[in-house]
Amino acid sequence: MRVDPDLRGNSNHAMNILIFDPIYQERVWGGRGLETSLGRALPADQVIGESWELVDRPEANSMVTAGEHAGATLASLRASAGTALLGPRWDAEQPFPILVKWLDCRDRLSLQVHPPAAIAPQLGGEPKTENWYIAEATPEAALLAGLKKGVTRAAFEEALRSDALEPLVCRLPARKGDSLFVESGRIHAIDAGNLILEIQQNSDTTYRVYDWGRVGLDGKPRQLHIDESLQSIDFEDFEPSLLHTQQSGSEVVLAESSIFRLRKLTLEPGQELAFQAQEEPRIVSVVEGSLEELNEGILLPRGVNALLPYSGRFLLKATEPTVILVTDRFVG
Numbered sequence: 001m002r003v004d005p006d007l008r009g010n011s012n013h014a015m016n017i018l019i020f021d022p023i024y025q026e027r028v029w030g031g032r033g034l035e036t037s038l039g040r041a042l043p044a045d046q047v048i049g050e051s052w053e054l055v056d057r058p059e060a061n062s063m064v065t066a067g068e069h070a071g072a073t074l075a076s077l078r079a080s081a082g083t084a085l086l087g088p089r090w091d092a093e094q095p096f097p098i099l100v101k102w103l104d105c106r107d108r109l110s111l112q113v114h115p116p117a118a119i120a121p122q123l124g125g126e127p128k129t130e131n132w133y134i135a136e137a138t139p140e141a142a143l144l145a146g147l148k149k150g151v152t153r154a155a156f157e158e159a160l161r162s163d164a165l166e167p168l169v170c171r172l173p174a175r176k177g178d179s180l181f182v183e184s185g186r187i188h189a190i191d192a193g194n195l196i197l198e199i200q201q202n203s204d205t206t207y208r209v210y211d212w213g214r215v216g217l218d219g220k221p222r223q224l225h226i227d228e229s230l231q232s233i234d235f236e237d238f239e240p241s242l243l244h245t246q247q248s249g250s251e252v253v254l255a256e257s258s259i260f261r262l263r264k265l266t267l268e269p270g271q272e273l274a275f276q277a278q279e280e281p282r283i284v285s286v287v288e289g290s291l292e293e294l295n296e297g298i299l300l301p302r303g304v305n306a307l308l309p310y311s312g313r314f315l316l317k318a319t320e321p322t323v324i325l326v327t328d329r330f331v332g
Contacts, residue, residue: 018309019066019304025051131180152235248266286302
């Protein structure tokens with residue numbers, strides 16, 4: 001949508017758009033795809049599986065790349081300017097509620113599950129609901145999610161003992177533009193050949209139930225969490241469907257839950273989007289093309305995940321055919 005010219009200026013107390021330095025994570029299933037696909041400069045001689053784009057956790061905290069708040073962490077901004085950043089409904093002592101990642105899956109991930117909120121505290125973990133948006137996929141790429149119809153817990157446990165789990169899990173061929181909502185409790189894995197933008201609840205609890213007989217980067221088998229997994233898996237979750245958005249319209253809702261809403265917007269060159277001040281914070285992820293933030297003259301190329309604070313007014317313009325994901329409704 002277009003806006004009147006008087007929306008181009010921010011108020012004196014408004015926060016500007018925030019872009020953060022990526023935090024790269026080496027993973028046994030990763031590669032160097034973020035270099036070729038997103039033009040990133042990766043740490044040398046490492047297989048990078050994850051780029052944590054926006055995170056507020058004790059073990060990792062995003063740092064602002066440039067601008068007025070360059071060098072500040074997300075945690076420090078939350079503490080010093082919580083209302084301007086997230087609005088008056090968010091407790092500034094609580095971490096930022098969303099974690100955003102790029103996943104470069106050169107190999108298959110473990111078969112895993114995240115604990116539902118009802119049992120996560122008993123297991124010493126955190127619930128994690130997430131959404132996968134497939135930015136690139138090879139012809140053979142797939143996702144594993146949910147159980148095949150008729151699979152029981154007893155059959156699952158027997159297959160686990162006999163190393164025959166894969167036939168019991170639903171396999172979904174993946175294409176660029178597909179999306180899958182993965183609630184806590186859903187058994188899942190990502191197959192090789194996917195570049196995925198993951199929008200998730202702020203959590204880092206993952207229970208591996210099976211790892212295909214693989215060893216880690218240290219040459220040793222990776223830790224499994226069989227008991228925790230069996231307590232967390234939803235054994236009534238059968239054969240979910242991918243959301244195919246390749247031929248969809250200009251706006252598609254990919255996920256809508258009590259944790260966050262995620263929308264896909266397809267923009268024509270020159271098309272503008274306005275976000276008013278004092279409504280809610282938002283995350284804008286550029287998955288194709290590029291944007292310019294007209295108030296500040298900042299270019300947002302493919303791969304960028306920008307935080308639009310509660311207090312700011314923002315006017316985004318597509319500089320070419322562009323696809324973005326907008327995450328919102330994550331603050332009360």
